[in-house]
Amino acid sequence: MSTLNEKQFRATKIVNFYRQNNEDLSRTLKYFKNQNYSESTIRRAVKRYTQTGSSKFKTIPRRKADDMTNEKIKRMTKAFEKDPEISAREMAAKLSVAPSTLQYWKLKEGIIGRKKKTASKYTEDQEVRARKGAGKLYKKFIPSGGAKKLVIDDETYVPVDPSQVPEIVLLIIRTFLTLSTKTSSSRIRSFI
Structure with a gap:
């Protein structure tokens, strides 16, 4: 099968001959x-020339070019350093690029997204209905080995002290050193 360059060369050759012979189709065909x-190749090349005025093929449609400029990349990194809790979707809307493009450049720049975990809120009677044999969950929740109290029942697994409840917060940071104390100590009042 011929490449596009070979086809283009043939079409240009046909059109040049057609123009040199006063646009005589029968002589060009012969x-x-x-x-x-x-014959179909010759007729197609001549038809393209008469319709468009050129022997060139239409360009092949391709994926839209990446629209992340150096300026947008700098804005992205500054915004993530300033507010690491912003979501990728919100940032993409601010920069007016696709979220997938933002994700690609975020990884390329070394910005990592992390997520804080949240425990559900509990009711007062959960302590009464505590379940036995959930030592694995207890160890998972409390890596310090029992410094916190844990209420375990058939619905949720949360610490007794509300100040010990972890929350869901998106953190998008390069290293943990850039994380501010405000971000690490902030609390969300409503739980899932």
């Missing part, structure tokens, strides 16, 4: 048939 060109 000449190029003797060179083993198919």
Whole structure:
């Protein structure tokens, strides 16, 4: 099969001959048939020339070019350093780029997204209905080995002290050193 360049070369050759012979289609057909060109190829090239005024093929449509400029990349990194809790979707809307493009450049720049975990809120009677045999969950919640009290029942697993409840917060940071104390100590009042 011929490449696009070969096809373009043939079409240009046909059109040049067609123009040199006062746009005589029958003479062009006869000449190029003797060179083993198919009639449909010759007619198609001439038709393209008469319709568009050029022998060139239409360009092949491709994926839209990446629209993240150096300026947008700098804005993205500054915004993530300033507010690491902003979501990628919100940032993409601010920069007016696709979220997938933002994700690509975020990874390329070394910005990592992390997520704080949240425990559900509990009711007063959960302590009464505590379940036995949930030592694995207890150890998972309290890596310090029992410094916190934990209420375990058939619905939720949360610490007794509300100040010990972790929350869901998106953190998008390069390193943990850039994380501010405000972000690490902030609390959300409503729980899932």
